Amino acid sequence: EIVLTQSPDFQSVTPKEKVTITCRASQSIGSSLHWYQQKPDQSPKLLIKYASQSFSGVPSRFSGSGSGTDFTLTINSLEAEDAATYYCHQSSSLPHTFGQGTKLEIK
Amino acid sequence: EVQLVESGGGLVQPGGSLRLSCAASGFTFSSYWMSWVRQAPGKGLEWVANIKQDGSEKYYVDSVKGRFTISRDNAKNSLYLQMNSLRAEDTAVYYCARIRWGLDAFDIWGQGTMVTVSS
Numbered sequence: 001e002i003v004l005t006q007s008p009d010f011q012s013v014t015p016k017e018k019v020t021i022t023c024r025a026s027q028s029i030g031s032s033l034h035w036y037q038q039k040p041d042q043s044p045k046l047l048i049k050y051a052s053q054s055f056s057g058v059p060s061r062f063s064g065s066g067s068g069t070d071f072t073l074t075i076n077s078l079e080a081e082d083a084a085t086y087y088c089h090q091s092s093s094l095p096h097t098f099g100q101g102t103k104l105e106i107k
Numbered sequence: 108e109v110q111l112v113e114s115g116g117g118l119v120q121p122g123g124s125l126r127l128s129c130a131a132s133g134f135t136f137s138s139y140w141m142s143w144v145r146q147a148p149g150k151g152l153e154w155v156a157n158i159k160q161d162g163s164e165k166y167y168v169d170s171v172k173g174r175f176t177i178s179r180d181n182a183k184n185s186l187y188l189q190m191n192s193l194r195a196e197d198t199a200v201y202y203c204a205r206i207r208w209g210l211d212a213f214d215i216w217g218q219g220t221m222v223t224v225s226s
Contacts, residue, residue, distance in 0.1 A: 034212040036152075043202055043219055044152065049212040087152055091210045095168045096142075096154035 002026050002090050006099035014107045019075040021102045023088035026069075032092035033071045035064055038101075039084045047086075048073065080106050109133035109215050111203050116220030123193050123224070129186040129203030129217055137161075137181040140206045142213060143188050145199035155201070156188065157209050166209065171197075193224045 003026040013019055023033065031051040036044040046055045048064035051071055061076040075082055083106045088099040115127040129141070143155040156177040157166045165177050176189040186203050200221050204213035 032210065036213075043216040044213075045216070046212055046214050049214070055212075055214065089152070089212070091212060093210070094157075094166055096144075096157075096210075098152040098154070101151050 001095055002029060002093060002097050004088050004090055004097055004099040006086075006088055006102050008102060009100065010103045010105070012105040012107055013078055015078055015080055017078050019078055019082075019104065021073045021075075021086055023066075023071045023073070023099050024069055025071075025090060025092075028068045029090045029092035031067050032090055033064075033066065034089045034091065035062075035073045036087045036089065037082075037084045038087065044087065075104075078104075078106070082106070109205075111205065111215060111217035113201065113203055113217045113220040116201065116222045118223045118225065119193055120226050121194060121224055124189070124191045125193065125222060127188040127190070127201055127203075127220055127222070129188075131184045131186065131205075134205070134215075136179075136184040140208055140211070141177075141179060141186045142204045142206050143177060143186075144202045144204050144213065144216075145197075146202070146219075147196075147199045150199075153199075157206065158186070159209065164209070190222070193222075195224050198222060198224050 035048040038044040052064045085101045085103045110132045112130045142157045158177045174192045178187045200219040202219045203217045205215040
């Protein structure tokens with residue numbers, strides 16, 4: 001099973017700040033890494049697929065990069081509505097696995 | 108509008124059974140693999156099972172193998188999860204999610220249905 005480790009677990013940030021969340025895989029997964037946003041009491045929503053492809057309708061301030069074992073989700077010019085928990089997910093091999101999540105708090 | 112709506116959750120005793128349903132609309136259901144993903148209270152996401160478009164391939168996380176069965180009815184645009192021999196650790200919100208093939212991103216999610224296993 002491929003283990004995904006996100007950092008940080010929690011971050012408190014101010015609006016308009018740039019945020020970077022990282023996800024490290026326990027073995028190489030190519031670009032089969034996806035990012036989701038989950039707001040309180042809502043289901044997850046796909047933001048970025050295959051490391052860097054933005055999903056339809058996602059604001060352009062969200063971007064992704066990386067390959068192999070190290071990946072990054074970047075949020076440029078953070079907005080208050082971005083308060084949420086963010087998860088990475090690998091689909092390189094079964095079982096699908098997720099990172100533990102990164103909770104973003106807006107100051 | 109593309110939509111997934113889960114139902115069938117509830118309170119069940121340990122060792123009991125429950126069947127979850129997911130109704131799909133707004134897309135050609137029979138063209139997609141489908142998945143179940145769960146989230147225990149206050150915890151992260153865990154993939155549970157996948158099923159191919161025609162139901163010919165099914166995959167499960169080890170912790171539910173032999174207890175859970177994923178199935179679908181393309182004529183009814185519906186996905187199911189039969190859960191038997193339920194344990195306290197199966198307590199979670201269960202989401203159905205759309206996936207283009209077995210190893211892909213989950214691009215559409217339902218709102219989830221809560222399953223509580225407790226005596």
